[in-house]
Amino acid sequence: MQLVLRDARGTHTNAVVLSGNTDRLRVVFRGGRDAVELRREGEEWFSEEGEVFEIDACIADGDFQAPLLRAGLCQRTHAA
Secondary structure (H helix, E strand, C coil), rough: CEEEEEECCCEEEEEEEEEHHHHHEEECCCCCCCCCEEECCCCEEEEEECCCEEEEEECCCCCCCHHHHHHHCCCCCCCC
16 A cells, blocks of 8 residues: 655655554655654654654555555545
């Protein structure tokens, strides 16, 4: 699954989800080398360093993201 995250400055960043559930995500940011854990508080996600992110877009492609879809964090899109 891929995400487009927006930080507090409004900068968009692409990330690939390695694992996760409705309260925690482990992602790798585009161009990054290390995995980052994000934890959810309300509608926002916080990195281990306290940086705030919001999910702007989610590209879901299989059963892995089912808990995120059920929680309304992502929506499955269908090709036209």
